[in-house]
Amino acid sequence: SQQGEEDPQALSIQEGENATMNCSYKTSINNLQWYRQNSGRGLVHLILIRSNEREKHSGRLRVTLDTSKKSSSLLITASRAADTASYFCATDKSVIQGAQKLVFGQGTRLTINP
Amino acid sequence: NAGVTQTPKFQVLKTGQSMTLQCAQDMNHEYMSWYRQDPGMGLRLIHYSVGAGITDQGEVPNGYNVSRSTTEDFPLRLLLAAPSQTSVYFCASRRGHYNSPLHFGNGTRLTVT
Numbered sequence: 001s002q003q004g005e006e007d008p009q010a011l012s013i014q015e016g017e018n019a020t021m022n023c024s025y026k027t028s029i030n031n032l033q034w035y036r037q038n039s040g041r042g043l044v045h046l047i048l049i050r051s052n053e054r055e056k057h058s059g060r061l062r063v064t065l066d067t068s069k070k071s072s073s074l075l076i077t078a079s080r081a082a083d084t085a086s087y088f089c090a091t092d093k094s095v096i097q098g099a100q101k102l103v104f105g106q107g108t109r110l111t112i113n114p
Numbered sequence: 115n116a117g118v119t120q121t122p123k124f125q126v127l128k129t130g131q132s133m134t135l136q137c138a139q140d141m142n143h144e145y146m147s148w149y150r151q152d153p154g155m156g157l158r159l160i161h162y163s164v165g166a167g168i169t170d171q172g173e174v175p176n177g178y179n180v181s182r183s184t185t186e187d188f189p190l191r192l193l194l195a196a197p198s199q200t201s202v203y204f205c206a207s208r209r210g211h212y213n214s215p216l217h218f219g220n221g222t223r224l225t226v227t
Binding site: 030031033035040041042043044045048050088090092100101102103104105106107 | 118145147149154155156157158159162172173204206212213215216217218219220221
C-alpha cells in the first residue's frame with residue numbers, strides 16, 4: 001500500500017512563480033525524501049529530512065516536515081522551465097535494524113509555463 | 115563513475131517467456147533494490163538486498179526472482195512473463211545506512227504481449 005500521498009496530482013504555474021507540493025503519510029518514519037523524475041528518466045534525489053528535523057533548505061528548495069500531522073511540503077522558489085518534472089515523496093519503513101523499504105507516493109506532475 | 119546501469123532499455127516479451135533485467139552499480143553500495151512504476155501507482159518495491167548473499171521481498175514480489183552474488187550486480191528475473199508485468203522497472207542503490215539517498219538507473223521499459 002502507498003505510504004506517501006502527494007497533493008496536488010498536477011500543478012501548472014508560470015515561470016518565476018513558487019511551486020508548493022504536499023505529501024501526507026500514515027505511519028511513523030525515520031526520514032522523508034523528495035525525488036524528481038524527468039520524462040523517460042530515473043528518479044533523482046533532491047533532499048532528505050530526518051524525523052527530528054522540521055525544515056531543510058537546498059538552493060531553491062525548501063522542505064518542511066510536521067510529524068504530528070504526518071505531512072511534508074516541498075517548496076520550489078522562482079521556478080524555471082527546467083523544473084518541469086514529476087516530484088515524488090518517499091518514506092522509509094524500517095523492518096529490521098539497518099534495513100529500509102522506501103515507499104513512494106504517486107507523485108505530483110509539475111509544469112512550468114514560459 | 116557510471117552510477118547505476120540498467121540493461122536493456124527496452125524489451126518486448128511474449129506471455130510465458132523468461133528474461134533477466136540487469137542492474138550494476140559501481141559505487142560500492144551495500145543496498146540495492148528493484149521498483150516497478152505503473153501509471154497512477156507510483157513506484158512499488160519488488161525486491162531488495164542489503165548485501166551480497168542477502169535478499170528480501172518488497173511489496174510486489176510475486177512473479178520475480180532476485181539474487182545478489184556480488185556487491186555490484188543485482189539481476190531481476192521474470193520466469194513466466196505475464197501481461198500484468200508490463201511496466202517500467204527501476205533499479206536503485208544506496209550506501210548501507212538508512213539515512214542515505216537512493217541512486218536510480220534510467221529504467222527498463224518492458225512490454226509483455
